[in-house]
Amino acid sequence: MTVDALLSNSKQLSPDEVEWQLIIDAIDPAIRSAVADMVENHAAASVEVFYSTLLTHPEATPFLSNQIVNDHLHSALLRWLQSLFSATAPDLAQLIATQRRIGLVHARMRVPMHVVMHGARLLKNTLRKLLFEIFLTPADLSTAIDYIENMMDLAIEMMSREFVRDLQKEIETDEAYRLVTLGQDVTLEREVQRAALLDWGHKILLAICCNAPPPLPSLESSGFGLWLNHKGSLLFPNTMGIEHIRTSMRRIDRVLIPALSAQVPPDTARIHELQAQIEEIRFLMDDLFKESEALESGRDPLTSTLNRRFLPTIMAREVAQSLRREVPFSILMIDIDHFKSINDRYGHTGGDAVLRGVAEKLISSCRTSDFIFRYGGEEFLIALVETDIKRAFQVAEHIRENVTHILTQPTGSSFSVTVSIGVATFDGHPDYTHLIEDADRALYYAKAEGRNRSVIATDALASLPQLQ
Amino acid sequence: MTVDALLSNSKQLSPDEVEWQLIIDAIDPAIRSAVADMVENHAAASVEVFYSTLLTHPEATPFLSNQIVNDHLHSALLRWLQSLFSATAPDLAQLIATQRRIGLVHARMRVPMHVVMHGARLLKNTLRKLLFEIFLTPADLSTAIDYIENMMDLAIEMMSREFVRDLQKEIETDEAYRLVTLGQDVTLEREVQRAALLDWGHKILLAICCNAPPPLPSLESSGFGLWLNHKGSLLFPNTMGIEHIRTSMRRIDRVLIPALSAQVPPDTARIHELQAQIEEIRFLMDDLFKESEALESGRDPLTSTLNRRFLPTIMAREVAQSLRREVPFSILMIDIDHFKSINDRYGHTGGDAVLRGVAEKLISSCRTSDFIFRYGGEEFLIALVETDIKRAFQVAEHIRENVTHILTQPTGSSFSVTVSIGVATFDGHPDYTHLIEDADRALYYAKAEGRNRSVIATDALASLPQLQ
Numbered sequence: 001m002t003v004d005a006l007l008s009n010s011k012q013l014s015p016d017e018v019e020w021q022l023i024i025d026a027i028d029p030a031i032r033s034a035v036a037d038m039v040e041n042h043a044a045a046s047v048e049v050f051y052s053t054l055l056t057h058p059e060a061t062p063f064l065s066n067q068i069v070n071d072h073l074h075s076a077l078l079r080w081l082q083s084l085f086s087a088t089a090p091d092l093a094q095l096i097a098t099q100r101r102i103g104l105v106h107a108r109m110r111v112p113m114h115v116v117m118h119g120a121r122l123l124k125n126t127l128r129k130l131l132f133e134i135f136l137t138p139a140d141l142s143t144a145i146d147y148i149e150n151m152m153d154l155a156i157e158m159m160s161r162e163f164v165r166d167l168q169k170e171i172e173t174d175e176a177y178r179l180v181t182l183g184q185d186v187t188l189e190r191e192v193q194r195a196a197l198l199d200w201g202h203k204i205l206l207a208i209c210c211n212a213p214p215p216l217p218s219l220e221s222s223g224f225g226l227w228l229n230h231k232g233s234l235l236f237p238n239t240m241g242i243e244h245i246r247t248s249m250r251r252i253d254r255v256l257i258p259a260l261s262a263q264v265p266p267d268t269a270r271i272h273e274l275q276a277q278i279e280e281i282r283f284l285m286d287d288l289f290k291e292s293e294a295l296e297s298g299r300d301p302l303t304s305t306l307n308r309r310f311l312p313t314i315m316a317r318e319v320a321q322s323l324r325r326e327v328p329f330s331i332l333m334i335d336i337d338h339f340k341s342i343n344d345r346y347g348h349t350g351g352d353a354v355l356r357g358v359a360e361k362l363i364s365s366c367r368t369s370d371f372i373f374r375y376g377g378e379e380f381l382i383a384l385v386e387t388d389i390k391r392a393f394q395v396a397e398h399i400r401e402n403v404t405h406i407l408t409q410p411t412g413s414s415f416s417v418t419v420s421i422g423v424a425t426f427d428g429h430p431d432y433t434h435l436i437e438d439a440d441r442a443l444y445y446a447k448a449e450g451r452n453r454s455v456i457a458t459d460a461l462a463s464l465p466q467l468q
Numbered sequence: 469m470t471v472d473a474l475l476s477n478s479k480q481l482s483p484d485e486v487e488w489q490l491i492i493d494a495i496d497p498a499i500r501s502a503v504a505d506m507v508e509n510h511a512a513a514s515v516e517v518f519y520s521t522l523l524t525h526p527e528a529t530p531f532l533s534n535q536i537v538n539d540h541l542h543s544a545l546l547r548w549l550q551s552l553f554s555a556t557a558p559d560l561a562q563l564i565a566t567q568r569r570i571g572l573v574h575a576r577m578r579v580p581m582h583v584v585m586h587g588a589r590l591l592k593n594t595l596r597k598l599l600f601e602i603f604l605t606p607a608d609l610s611t612a613i614d615y616i617e618n619m620m621d622l623a624i625e626m627m628s629r630e631f632v633r634d635l636q637k638e639i640e641t642d643e644a645y646r647l648v649t650l651g652q653d654v655t656l657e658r659e660v661q662r663a664a665l666l667d668w669g670h671k672i673l674l675a676i677c678c679n680a681p682p683p684l685p686s687l688e689s690s691g692f693g694l695w696l697n698h699k700g701s702l703l704f705p706n707t708m709g710i711e712h713i714r715t716s717m718r719r720i721d722r723v724l725i726p727a728l729s730a731q732v733p734p735d736t737a738r739i740h741e742l743q744a745q746i747e748e749i750r751f752l753m754d755d756l757f758k759e760s761e762a763l764e765s766g767r768d769p770l771t772s773t774l775n776r777r778f779l780p781t782i783m784a785r786e787v788a789q790s791l792r793r794e795v796p797f798s799i800l801m802i803d804i805d806h807f808k809s810i811n812d813r814y815g816h817t818g819g820d821a822v823l824r825g826v827a828e829k830l831i832s833s834c835r836t837s838d839f840i841f842r843y844g845g846e847e848f849l850i851a852l853v854e855t856d857i858k859r860a861f862q863v864a865e866h867i868r869e870n871v872t873h874i875l876t877q878p879t880g881s882s883f884s885v886t887v888s889i890g891v892a893t894f895d896g897h898p899d900y901t902h903l904i905e906d907a908d909r910a911l912y913y914a915k916a917e918g919r920n921r922s923v924i925a926t927d928a929l930a931s932l933p934q935l936q
Contacts, residue, residue: 114629161582175643226837310645369694
């Protein structure tokens with residue numbers, strides 16, 4: 001049956017079920033039965049090969065161990081293979097539900113999808129070899145290989161879809177937890193952990209001075225150490241600071257404390273080093289909290305425009321919305337002319353005043369539905385939603401005229417500022433970096449043509465030969 | 469060559485390069501050359517089949533169109549196929565870089581991975597059929613099929629890894645943008661958009677009263693409408709409120725305004741309906757902002773314990789850390805005994821006071837590195853980091869004794885509260901739901917045994933036959 005026939009003939013089949021039905025319809029029942037026998041006879045050995053190879057995969061080790069494989073996974077994979085290649089026609093709804101559940105469990109366990117695909121590839125290689133031994137006519141062999149490849153691949157596709165969906169939800173929640181916790185409790189958190197660190201420092205000195213019997217309490221198992229490994233690393237992911245603190249902590253626990261507890265009276269130099277390491281940790285921790293405040297603000301503190309790190313979020317959404325709703329979408333790439341010489345002449349205070357002044361003009365020239373980013377040192381990017389190229393050029397010219405004014409310095413001196421603007425509109429390419437490149441090229445052309453002007457990307461493109 | 473031989477023989481090969489080299493080493497140069505010829509001759513037709521099928525895939529339509537395929541994707545896929553199956557040995561580093569770049573672009577464009585896998589499956593089916601026509605001995609056929617399947621699958625694996633990595637970063641940034649914007653500008657945002665809605669309402673009434681020539685300005689293209697579609701939907705994703713507002717907006721733009729502008733003098737009933745719809749939108753918008761405030765707080769307002777929605781974040785991390793660092797991890801599932809009768813007897817104020825009182829005892833009994841969740845109505849879950857089962861049971865008993873005390877009501881009446889506690893420890897299973905189920909079972913047993921007690925999951929399991 002064709003896809004259309006399947007979809008129209010039986011109202012009960014969902015699009016997912018149609019996918020499976022197409023594969024199952026293509027196979028002769030006798031061949032399916034032979035494949036089922038083969039899987040039944042060789043599944044255990046195939047699963048053995050599968051896990052012995054996967055256990056050596058570097059990205060599988062965080063969640064795979066011999067014990068987990070033996071206790072849970074070996075029998076689960078066996079059941080999965082047998083249900084996928086059963087001799088009788090499978091219950092499609094159940095088949096789909098199984099693949100989804102596996103995808104969901106993998107997302108919860110953070111088993112990377114590509115590791116699962118790697119495992120499936122190994123299994124397919126093993127099963128394919130067996131098919132060559134069983135099926136002797138090319139026609140039967142071809143059908144059987146198609147059957148095995150498509151059943152396995154479709155199962156992995158469905159797992160993958162569920163995996164990505166669920167992972168997305170989990171990552172959103174992780175990030176929400178991090179930001180909510182940072183936003184609410186961060187000052188209290190910092191004070192509590194500063195105190196916990198000092199408390200441990202006090203206890204350890206006391207133990208050393210009083211010659212307490214070993215083992216002395218380690219910093220890693222103290223309130224501070226536990227917080228760092230379990231909450232700190234969640235609040236400040238991907239930062240070097242946490243790693244530096246861990247290094248100091250290890251030095252204290254594995255070198256300094258054993259040395260101090262072994263010697264009576266304690267070595268004064270070692271005690272000073274211990275104190276220095278504790279100070280170092282305190283300093284690093286303060287830094288962590290400070291850094292995160294700056295990072296979480298989302299806006300450039302000088303100009304109040306959006307932080308560039310949010311550009312992918314906005315551009316991907318707007319491009320998708322343009323495609324889906326068929327509304328226009330344009331961007332402006334704006335660069336302050338001769339900014340370096342302004343900075344050289346009026347100092348950084350002058351430069352900062354210009355940046356603030358230009359940003360104010362940008363904000364007042366745009367609607368509340370537009371997005372204004374600080375793109376680089378003296379560069380801004382504006383995303384103009386539901387705006388065609390003609391209107392975008394008008395906005396650009398309005399901004400350019402608005403900016404070209406006299407900025408009065410607190411010192412009384414004044415000077416004029418101009419900007420060059422590249423204008424580009426969404427042309428249907430789903431990768432937003434193409435749009436940014438278009439605007440960049442137009443801006444480059446505006447600069448090359450003498451600055452203080454707005455240039456449309458397509459015009460710049462048409463004129464490009466002249467540039468060379 | 470084996471994996472080990474490859475890794476030790478040539479220091480230059482990375483683990484990824486070894487994967488490719490193994491596939492390439494397994495194929496005879498003559499067969500590789502024949503496959504390369506075949507791909508060269510049939511690639512264009514295969515790509516044609518690929519896109520004509522993929523263009524009907526429901527999840528491919530948001531980013532695939534005939535124009536995009538013809539302008540960009542067709543030739544890109546052709547080049548990809550030819551480079552993957554070249555007659556000469558490929559540059560491995562470049563091969564890997566290509567797959568990664570594709571994965572990254574797919575993540576940026578939000579092309580779902582399973583759609584790519586679906587396309588690859590179609591391509592493999594086409595190529596496999598061709599192989600059966602070319603290779604006549606089973607040995608050659610087997611080698612050629614292995615080669616094509618493994619090259620394609622490994623390419624998809626590498627894309628997948630990059631895709632998930634990059635998607636993760638993008639989702640984090642999306643969520644950060646949303647929360648940062650909600651946290652900072654939300655009150656201003658609400659006021660500005662309320663005003664924008666009123667402003668449009670005023671303009672449209674004026675236009676109707678003055679009998680202005682059509683077309684009258686639509687709400688969707690007003691400042692408010694643009695904000696709703698471009699920023700509101702980003703700030704409040706997955707909420708029904710946005711959809712309800714869109715429905716009202718469509719009714720206004722497509723039914724009410726055309727009707728009002730067609731009739732002179734305007735129909736009073738229609739004007740009243742317009743006003744009612746605007747009020748409805750204002751009401752829905754206020755609701756959206758209010759809801760989001762509650763949702764973003766992260767903590768249960770009554771007990772100040774963590775919102776249950778963060779449970780997956782914490783449990784997945786702690787289970788992974790236990791596996792990796794080989795430290796123990798235990799949880800307590802705590803239920804207030806006879807809570808229903810407390811509520812019945814003392815009313816909701818009494819019930820709330822008990823919940824708050826118990827939560828305070830939990831917080832004071834735990835370390836700052838532990839996590840306390842409101843799990844259900846009268847149920848709490850505590851994640852005790854780096855804590856073995858013996859210590860966890862001690863904490864449970866400490867909590868139980870601490871809670872069993874007399875709560876004095878503001879009215880002067882007093883009553884005693886007890887809790888039942890299920891205690892479970894991480895046993896190596898990477899899916900944290902197993903751990904929660906263990907604790908749940910132990911709690912059930914503690915209840916069945918007469919309440920006001922702590923029960924360890926393994927003990928509960930051993931005693932289960934008695935329960936029946």
